[in-house]
Amino acid sequence: xxAEANRKLPTLIILALLAVLVLxxxxxxxxxxxxxxxxxxxxxxxxxxxxxxxxxxxxGKKTNVRAVLKNQQIYLRLGLVTEQIxxxxxxxxxxxxxxxxxxxxxxxxxxxxxxxxxxxxxxxxEDADTPTKSADERIYVLLAYIEKYTNIEVExxxxxSRVFIRSKFGESxxxxxxxxxxxxxxxxxxxxxxxxxxxxQELWVVSSENGWNLVYAGGACGHAGYLTxxxxxxxxxxxxxxxxxxxxxxxRLLDKKVCLVWHQVFNESGVKKLDSLLxxxxxxxxxxxxxxxxxxxxxTIESRANKDYVKKVKAKGMQVWxxxxxxxxxxTLDYSLLLGRRESRYKMVQYLTSQAKEYGLDGINVxxxxxxxxxxxxxxxxxxxxxxxCHKEEIVLSVDCYxxxxxxxxxxxxxxAEAADYLIVMAYDEHYEGSEAGSTSxxxxxxxxxxxxxxxxxxxxxxxxxxxxxxxxxxxxGSSLTSTTIGMDDMKQxxxxxxxxxxxxxxxxxxxxxxxxxxxxxxxxxEDAKSLTEKLSxxxxxxxxxxxxxxxxxxxxxxxxxxxxxxxx
Numbered sequence: 001x002x003a004e005a006n007r008k009l010p011t012l013i014i015l016a017l018l019a020v021l022v023l024x025x026x027x028x029x030x031x032x033x034x035x036x037x038x039x040x041x042x043x044x045x046x047x048x049x050x051x052x053x054x055x056x057x058x059x060g061k062k063t064n065v066r067a068v069l070k071n072q073q074i075y076l077r078l079g080l081v082t083e084q085i086x087x088x089x090x091x092x093x094x095x096x097x098x099x100x101x102x103x104x105x106x107x108x109x110x111x112x113x114x115x116x117x118x119x120x121x122x123x124x125x126e127d128a129d130t131p132t133k134s135a136d137e138r139i140y141v142l143l144a145y146i147e148k149y150t151n152i153e154v155e156x157x158x159x160x161s162r163v164f165i166r167s168k169f170g171e172s173x174x175x176x177x178x179x180x181x182x183x184x185x186x187x188x189x190x191x192x193x194x195x196x197x198x199x200x201q202e203l204w205v206v207s208s209e210n211g212w213n214l215v216y217a218g219g220a221c222g223h224a225g226y227l228t229x230x231x232x233x234x235x236x237x238x239x240x241x242x243x244x245x246x247x248x249x250x251x252r253l254l255d256k257k258v259c260l261v262w263h264q265v266f267n268e269s270g271v272k273k274l275d276s277l278l279x280x281x282x283x284x285x286x287x288x289x290x291x292x293x294x295x296x297x298x299x300t301i302e303s304r305a306n307k308d309y310v311k312k313v314k315a316k317g318m319q320v321w322x323x324x325x326x327x328x329x330x331x332t333l334d335y336s337l338l339l340g341r342r343e344s345r346y347k348m349v350q351y352l353t354s355q356a357k358e359y360g361l362d363g364i365n366v367x368x369x370x371x372x373x374x375x376x377x378x379x380x381x382x383x384x385x386x387x388x389x390c391h392k393e394e395i396v397l398s399v400d401c402y403x404x405x406x407x408x409x410x411x412x413x414x415x416x417a418e419a420a421d422y423l424i425v426m427a428y429d430e431h432y433e434g435s436e437a438g439s440t441s442x443x444x445x446x447x448x449x450x451x452x453x454x455x456x457x458x459x460x461x462x463x464x465x466x467x468x469x470x471x472x473x474x475x476x477x478g479s480s481l482t483s484t485t486i487g488m489d490d491m492k493q494x495x496x497x498x499x500x501x502x503x504x505x506x507x508x509x510x511x512x513x514x515x516x517x518x519x520x521x522x523x524x525x526x527e528d529a530k531s532l533t534e535k536l537s538x539x540x541x542x543x544x545x546x547x548x549x550x551x552x553x554x555x556x557x558x559x560x561x562x563x564x565x566x567x568x569x
Contacts, residue, residue, distance in 0.1 A: 036182065036189040046185065046194070047160040054161040058084050059168050060206035060216045060224040067143070067163055073118045074143040074156065074163055079136030082377075085167055086150040087415055088246075090381045091135045094341050096123070098141065100149055101384045103249040103391075103419075107149075115145040151244045157222035164216065164224065166204070169240045173205040175215070181231035183223055187212035194225045203227075205235065249387070251421045251462065252396045254319075258422065258464050258546030259567050260286040260365075260398075261555070262323065269306030277552040278316065283563040287313045288365045288548075292324035292352065297337040299347030302329075305359045314360075321363030321398060324352060327370065335371060339378030345385055353389045363396030365424075376410025387419040398422040400466070400548075403445070404452040414457035421462065424548050425453045427535075428468040433483055437474040439525035441467060443509035446535050450542045463544045467535050469554040474523040487554030491526045502526075509534040529558040536566040 047055035053066040054074060063084070068075040081089055090099045098121050100107040109120040121141045125131040131138060143163070147154060153166040177197035184191040187209070195217075203215040206224075213232060216224040261284045263270055263277065270277075270289055278287070291304045305322060313320050326333060338344050352364050366386070371379055383399060390397040399420045402408040417423040427449040431438035439445070446465065454460050471491055472483040486494070495502055498515045505512040511526040539547060547563070549555065 037192060039192040041185055041192045041194045043194070044160050047162050049161045054156070054163045056080065057162060057164045057216075057224050059166060060204075060214045062224070068122070068124070068140045069161070070122065071118065075122055075140035076143055076146065077137065078121075078139040078141055079134075081141055081146060082136070085152060085165065086146060087380070087412070088149070088384070089141065089146075090377060091121075091139050092340065092342060093135050094336075097342070098139070099342075099381065101381065101388075102149070103247040103388070105388065106385065109145075115142055115148070118142055118144065120145050147244075149244070149246065151242050151246070153243050155218055155222065162222070164218070164222065166216070168206075169242050172238055172240045173208075173235060174238050175203045175205050175213075175232040175235040177201040177203060177217070177227065178231050178233050181227055183215070183217060183221075183225035183227060185225055187214070187226040191226065194223050195221060197221065197227075203232070205232070249418060250391060252391070252394065253421060253462065253545075254285065256285065257567055258286060258548070259284050259563065260288055260321065260424075260464065260546070260548040261552055262548065262550050263287055263289045263552045265289055265291065265304060266328065267304070269304050269309050271306050271309040271312065274309060274312055278313075280557045280560045281552065281555065283560055283567045284318060284549075286319045286321055286363070287552075288321045288323045288363075290323045290325060290328070290367075292322055292355070293328040294324065294326045294333065294338065294348070295329045295331055297331075297334040297344065299338060299344035299351070301348060301351050303351075303355055305355055305361075307359055310360050319362035319396070320360075321365045321396060322352075322356065322359075322361045323365040323367055324348075325367045325369070335375035335378065339371075339375050339382050345378075345382045348382070349386045349389045352386065353393050353395060356390075356395050357393060361395065363398060363421075364390060365398045365400065366420075367400040369400075369402075371410070373410045376412060379410075380412045380415050383416050384419045396421050398424055398464070400424045400426055401453075402426060403449040404456055413453060417458040417462060422464050422545060423453070423458055423462060424464040424466050425449050426466045426550075428466065428550070431472065433472075437472075437477075437481060437483070437523050439505075439508045439510060440471045440527065441535070442507065442525070443531075443534055443538060444507065447538055450539070450544060454542075460542065460544050464546050464548050465539045465542075465544055466548040466550060467532065467539075468527060468550055469559060470550070471525055471527045475517075476520050480520075486524075488527060488556040488559055491524065492528060492556065492558070494524055495526050495528070529562040532559055532562045533565075536562060540566060 049055045049066060052069050054069060056063045056065060056067050065077050065080050078091055088101050096111055098109045113120040121139055123138055125133060125138045155164045179199040181197045182193045183195050183197055185194055197217060201217050203217055206214040211229050212226050215227055261281055293302045295302045310320050356364055387397055397420045399416050401411055401413050401423055403425060427446040428441040430441055430445040450465060470485050470487050473486050474483045476482055495511055498513050501515040502511050502513045508525055510531040513524045515522050
């Protein structure tokens with residue numbers, strides 16, 4: 001036994017040493033122990049700028065794209081410009097035109113346009129019969145032209161070639177470097193040194209985290225990198241004035257909370273049923289009939305507008321915002337033509353504003369759904385162009401948007417909200433035909449819709465939260481699962497008929513009914529006055545601009561009584 005134990009001893013020692021080595025490595029990496037490296041950055045390799053190029057650093061962060069140097073001018077890739085510097089530039093491939101759109105107008109440049117004797121933009125594949133790159137990748141815009149319309153500060157350095165762009169102003173932190181401060185390529189002691197700074201070097205502290213600071217050292221230095229807290233001194237807050245002020249959007253807002261209700265109509269105006277539908281809708285101050293349908297890729301719009309309808313609604317003290325949508329047509333729309341060509345956009349803008357003037361509409365409500373990702377930039381340009389026309393004619397512009405998600409990022413909610421008077425987030429269809437069974441609009445879904453939309457930069461004072469007057473009655477399970485959309489009166493009857501199977505779902509803040517009918521499980525998350533009250537309370541506490549409700553005909557008196565308490569006269 002003793003001999004066997006002795007034979008095992010070397011193995012145990014080796015394992016113990018390995019464990020100590022692993023533990024030491026982990027401790028070193030986690031706590032960043034050990035002496036800071038003195039290894040120097042190879043600047044040519046670090047900036048990766050070949051002849052005729054320049055590295056681009058935006059707000060202290062080195063980007064993965066390069067500027068192009070032509071005729072002693074700096075040109076930036078369009079995708080970098082719109083994503084990180086100024087999203088108001090838009091290139092239209094079919095016309096080969098670069099647009100800059102502000103709150104008040106549109107500037108156009110073609111391939112021959114000059115700014116201060118330099119071409120406004122280059123297409124690096126302009127001689128190719130079939131370009132292999134997207135417009136964002138192949139169009140390069142003159143930096144001086146970008147500066148004309150953009151709140152930025154630019155510094156250019158050589159050897160190696162690099163351009164620094166600052167777009168963050170206002171309250172900023174400045175500091176000075178201590179003696180021996182080593183500007184590093186990353187926020188840890190293992191990152192190599194870009195440059196050792198002179199004592200007193202002026203610094204802009206871009207951000208700080210875990211004892212490390214991303215700083216920009218301008219002047220004779222011209223590098224951005226990381227310093228520890230101990231390498232900074234004389235830190236202070238300063239207000240850095242803007243370099244450029246873009247024209248501001250002037251919003252047309254109601255003098256009270258918005259309470260919009262949509263009225264879905266198809267082949268007629270809806271005027272015949274209007275009085276009965278509005279009979280209980282005492283809290284509404286805006287009615288939005290679905291009057292305008294895009295029916296062709298050239299921008300043709302079908303109208304069902306009616307002057308008697310407008311007269312009736314206004315007699316009740318409400319506004320009329322005509323809705324335009326892109327899904328009530330038998331034609332397949334080509335969005336590269338509809339939104340990607342100025343003629344089509346112009347046709348829609350002119351038609352909608354002329355219809356608003358002819359029929360006395362107070363506003364236009366845009367509801368473009370199911371747009372492919374490659375239509376996002378054209379859609380944003382359309383809303384900006386429509387905004388200019390609507391504001392000129394004193395027409396309220398509201399735009400409906402999905403809740404934030406990865407697959408709807410191309411809707412550019414913050415940019416759309418900047419251009420529109422109101423952004424309406426559709427806080428419903430949490431579960432939908434083809435999904436698993438569940439609530440159409442749980443309280444958590446509504447809360448996330450509000451929180452995440454505001455987090456994207458949307459002003460809560462102009463954010464309207466859309467809630468449903470409907471839910472889905474789910475029948476079956478697995479591959480046999482189907483659903484039917486039902487309104488509030490039908491839900492009320494279903495709940496009363498199966499009250500013994502109903503329970504209050506705390507997570508959803510809705511009554512939930514699960515019952516077997518004719519051998520199949522039926523499930524319903526009920527939308528009623530109680531669930532609406534929970535949503536309305538949440539919306540009120542969020543200090544948003546109001547609510548929108550889908551739709552007339554699916555509501556009932558109980559719903560409007562709850563809304564009336566949220567929107568007292």
